Amino acid sequence: MDVNQTTGEILRESRERKGLLLRQVAAFLDIDTAILSKVERGERKATRDQIAKLADFLNLDKEELLIHYLSEKIAYELVDEDVASQTLKVAEERVKYLKSHKPQ
């Protein structure tokens, strides 16, 4: 998995390499093929649950796919901001702080 690939590209490649049809994968996710088609082409975002199911069905590393998916979502949120990189650095500090001060 290349970090600068889209999640959709990964999903499509993986599905095609296994010779699976949209219909088959979509059935497993319990959604219409239309949505999966859009997800693979980046026209829609998958949900978190769908990503987990896709990793199962396509035999992809669950954690790796999740990181891919989440980071794409965040990069997309920030890409138009001048301060994107600085924001991500500060966000890292915040996450560290929050994790260490977590209730429980």
Place this chain on the structure above:
Amino acid sequence: MDVNQTTGEILRESRERKGLLLRQVAAFLDIDTAILSKVERGERKATRDQIAKLADFLNLDKEELLIHYLSEKIAYELVDEDVASQTLKVAEERVKYLKSHKPQ
């Protein structure tokens, strides 16, 4: 501004230091005081536009406040993920990539 302060805390402190009422600041933002009260106490998130207006009205560094606000939003989105830190690192790479391959 401390990185681990909430945006709401910054806004409240700044407003109070200037002796302004919720009513006055809310009027400038064109919203009900109820919302601003909730924003300051972290019960609601401000919108991006409101952050910009608040920086103006409260004479805060616009960029700094924006980074503060955006990073808080992102940290909040990820804090429950095991893979939060890894995700942020990958997101940084993605942002760099997207910015360098931007249309125009």
Place this chain on the structure above:
DNA sequence: CTATCTTTGACAAAAAGTGTCAAATCATTT
């Protein structure tokens, strides 16, 4: 006690997210 300021919670409107369906397009086979 009376003003005024802030907080709270119920509610409403608008926007975003998630999905279906049917028709159109594309590719392959006969």
Place this chain on the structure above:
DNA sequence: AAATGATTTGACACTTTTTGTCAAAGATAG
């Protein structure tokens, strides 16, 4: 070229989230 099957497209509907108002309750100061 027609038929079949896969994918794409776009209109639509439903649900959830976001963003706000309003009025009543709570807190604080004079």
